[in-house]
Amino acid sequence: MKTKRQIQKEATRKLILDAAYQVYADEGFSATTNQIAKAANVSHGTIFVHFPTVDNLISCLLERFGSEINEHLHLLSEKDESLETFLAAHINVLISYEDFYKRLISEINILPQEAKYVFINIQSVVSFHLNQVIERDKEKKAIKEIPMHIIFNSWLGLIHYYLTNNYLFAAGSVLTDHKDELILNYIKLIRK
Amino acid sequence: MKTKRQIQKEATRKLILDAAYQVYADEGFSATTNQIAKAANVSHGTIFVHFPTVDNLISCLLERFGSEINEHLHLLSEKDESLETFLAAHINVLISYEDFYKRLISEINILPQEAKYVFINIQSVVSFHLNQVIERDKEKKAIKEIPMHIIFNSWLGLIHYYLTNNYLFAAGSVLTDHKDELILNYIKLIRK
Amino acid sequence: MKTKRQIQKEATRKLILDAAYQVYADEGFSATTNQIAKAANVSHGTIFVHFPTVDNLISCLLERFGSEINEHLHLLSEKDESLETFLAAHINVLISYEDFYKRLISEINILPQEAKYVFINIQSVVSFHLNQVIERDKEKKAIKEIPMHIIFNSWLGLIHYYLTNNYLFAAGSVLTDHKDELILNYIKLIRK
Amino acid sequence: MKTKRQIQKEATRKLILDAAYQVYADEGFSATTNQIAKAANVSHGTIFVHFPTVDNLISCLLERFGSEINEHLHLLSEKDESLETFLAAHINVLISYEDFYKRLISEINILPQEAKYVFINIQSVVSFHLNQVIERDKEKKAIKEIPMHIIFNSWLGLIHYYLTNNYLFAAGSVLTDHKDELILNYIKLIRK
DNA sequence: CATGAATGAGTTTTCATTCAT
DNA sequence: GATGAATGAAAACTCATTCAT
Numbered sequence: 001m002k003t004k005r006q007i008q009k010e011a012t013r014k015l016i017l018d019a020a021y022q023v024y025a026d027e028g029f030s031a032t033t034n035q036i037a038k039a040a041n042v043s044h045g046t047i048f049v050h051f052p053t054v055d056n057l058i059s060c061l062l063e064r065f066g067s068e069i070n071e072h073l074h075l076l077s078e079k080d081e082s083l084e085t086f087l088a089a090h091i092n093v094l095i096s097y098e099d100f101y102k103r104l105i106s107e108i109n110i111l112p113q114e115a116k117y118v119f120i121n122i123q124s125v126v127s128f129h130l131n132q133v134i135e136r137d138k139e140k141k142a143i144k145e146i147p148m149h150i151i152f153n154s155w156l157g158l159i160h161y162y163l164t165n166n167y168l169f170a171a172g173s174v175l176t177d178h179k180d181e182l183i184l185n186y187i188k189l190i191r192k
Numbered sequence: 193m194k195t196k197r198q199i200q201k202e203a204t205r206k207l208i209l210d211a212a213y214q215v216y217a218d219e220g221f222s223a224t225t226n227q228i229a230k231a232a233n234v235s236h237g238t239i240f241v242h243f244p245t246v247d248n249l250i251s252c253l254l255e256r257f258g259s260e261i262n263e264h265l266h267l268l269s270e271k272d273e274s275l276e277t278f279l280a281a282h283i284n285v286l287i288s289y290e291d292f293y294k295r296l297i298s299e300i301n302i303l304p305q306e307a308k309y310v311f312i313n314i315q316s317v318v319s320f321h322l323n324q325v326i327e328r329d330k331e332k333k334a335i336k337e338i339p340m341h342i343i344f345n346s347w348l349g350l351i352h353y354y355l356t357n358n359y360l361f362a363a364g365s366v367l368t369d370h371k372d373e374l375i376l377n378y379i380k381l382i383r384k
Numbered sequence: 385m386k387t388k389r390q391i392q393k394e395a396t397r398k399l400i401l402d403a404a405y406q407v408y409a410d411e412g413f414s415a416t417t418n419q420i421a422k423a424a425n426v427s428h429g430t431i432f433v434h435f436p437t438v439d440n441l442i443s444c445l446l447e448r449f450g451s452e453i454n455e456h457l458h459l460l461s462e463k464d465e466s467l468e469t470f471l472a473a474h475i476n477v478l479i480s481y482e483d484f485y486k487r488l489i490s491e492i493n494i495l496p497q498e499a500k501y502v503f504i505n506i507q508s509v510v511s512f513h514l515n516q517v518i519e520r521d522k523e524k525k526a527i528k529e530i531p532m533h534i535i536f537n538s539w540l541g542l543i544h545y546y547l548t549n550n551y552l553f554a555a556g557s558v559l560t561d562h563k564d565e566l567i568l569n570y571i572k573l574i575r576k
Numbered sequence: 577m578k579t580k581r582q583i584q585k586e587a588t589r590k591l592i593l594d595a596a597y598q599v600y601a602d603e604g605f606s607a608t609t610n611q612i613a614k615a616a617n618v619s620h621g622t623i624f625v626h627f628p629t630v631d632n633l634i635s636c637l638l639e640r641f642g643s644e645i646n647e648h649l650h651l652l653s654e655k656d657e658s659l660e661t662f663l664a665a666h667i668n669v670l671i672s673y674e675d676f677y678k679r680l681i682s683e684i685n686i687l688p689q690e691a692k693y694v695f696i697n698i699q700s701v702v703s704f705h706l707n708q709v710i711e712r713d714k715e716k717k718a719i720k721e722i723p724m725h726i727i728f729n730s731w732l733g734l735i736h737y738y739l740t741n742n743y744l745f746a747a748g749s750v751l752t753d754h755k756d757e758l759i760l761n762y763i764k765l766i767r768k
Numbered sequence: 769c770a771t772g773a774a775t776g777a778g779t780t781t782t783c784a785t786t787c788a789t
Numbered sequence: 790g791a792t793g794a795a796t797g798a799a800a801a802c803t804c805a806t807t808c809a810t
Contacts, residue, residue: 042795106301154378412686426792431784493678493740548684581772629801
């Protein structure tokens, strides 16, 4: 049972996180707390009521982002799904976070250490499911004798390459535009 | 015929570019002009004599970097070289620019537009040569029916993924540590 | 006849004043209202229910402090006490307020005007009693022909000098450590 | 041989220090860098070109102040000066620094550690000379058997008491108004 | 041409104070 | 009466850029 106060506070916190998410997605992580405050429609000082430092704000945001995306990812490899279906589902999840995810993988090296843990976490969830799908795959024998981590890293490498070089491939969302092509060809690559 | 002044000026310009290259490689592109001036052993103001703005400095640096790396890359696919040899040569070139290249691909989205042209340029040179090597390859028939750009992008994707996630794979240079593994498995992927 | 509310209010007010006393003694008068609220175990806003501004809180605190210390001081020069006994009693009172008193005399010039009145008040009480003791002193003739205010000011000067320069003379409480020396020598000074 | 540049730089540095001296004398050490910049008629940023932090500015200012006042003090006890002359000279020096000195002794406990060293230094110079004067004094035998440090501390105590409680004794400069009285009576105190 | 002191807009962070609950 | 989230006006400090020397 929450008081009106607590509800209000959490609402403001969410407001700030949502605004930060959008601002960082749009401008990259060098965006200022001022921009975020304006986007959240709260006073500048309010940000520091909820997050003692910018780094803490980013950490909390990443944590939330990590949980959220992982929840989505966990719903992926249900049952007897085919590899193709799984990869499509993965891309679909990424599409819904595309701009932010793009910034994250781009700027991870200039973000607080926390960011790397979140990132590793996301990757390990994807890795786990991909593993399962491939293991389960009736066509398992159809897949080349290549270490799992290479199979995984070449998928992520391909996706990330298209994301960070968005501008080369598409005006809007690369993933939306090239989804089918990427999946199709990636499967060709790993099949015998 | 250059005057003494012109010679001096060019020498200073080179000094600054060399310093900027090193500082950006070490600290990322958020390094300050002051740091660069110190590294170049010139006064802070001198930087702005040669480059009206920081963005211009970065653009010039990237242009030079592009030319230099492309020159190296052009020497790659001589004659009847095998695919394996070519990929090894490519990685070797990247190793000699590793720190800077890593920063470039990481932070490309927060760099001036110019950066993207340089980057596209570098990639097109690699692409061109890879194309040639594969076309010439006697074993051409051994390679899967996959569009060239996918073949190319999955190579770069794999390399870039290891570079930007260096911290996951190696303490020092990822490319040095994982060179053979990357080449071997990449070739497995694209072969029938 | 007080209502329950009034009783509660006064209790909270006391809570705040007690906390402020301790916090200011420990941290100096640049301590924040937040620190005081935490120490008082009340919410931040509560402070401003009882005291419209920080300056007002400080004024009230000083007023209370003044009354309290003066009450103690009034008990000093009972009967036929000797000068020595009086001075020892004075120092003993100060010892029980040492940290706060030290802050007060140190920072008086950056405190609200009110602080000065309180301070004058405390001093006049001490002055009054010192006067009495000396007047009554059988050895009165043994004391030099020096204006009373100088006699008084050199005593306070000496004490305050040791207090504000605590760090020069002692690790803990200067007054405790140098009490006897101060009294003894001060008396030597004012005696013929 | 100094270049025009160096002269200009030192001039600005002096401008800032002079302004800081005046602002701190007027407002106390909680005055802001903005106030100082305005008083010095330089931009806010300029302060940080010359002094990396406020604490550093204060330290430099105190160092300069210490040297300057000590130089003055060293000129004091020339030749066969009487105690009275020496004390008068000491007060005269303090008068020329009165407002700043007052702030220094008041707020010493909230200033950077450096401040204490400067202060100890000043005191030791005065102490040294007072010592000399008294030793040399033909009337030496006329002075009471009291430890030198008490003799010294009661003089400083008296002066500092009048300074920090200026408002009790005078509208303008206490030292100017009460100089003679203080000297006369202090000498009475320490004489047999 | 090179210098480096000066600039000022911009950054994150702090804190007394307010006010809806 | 008590609460504590929200406010916004400071604070110290940074940094690309300018310009007199």
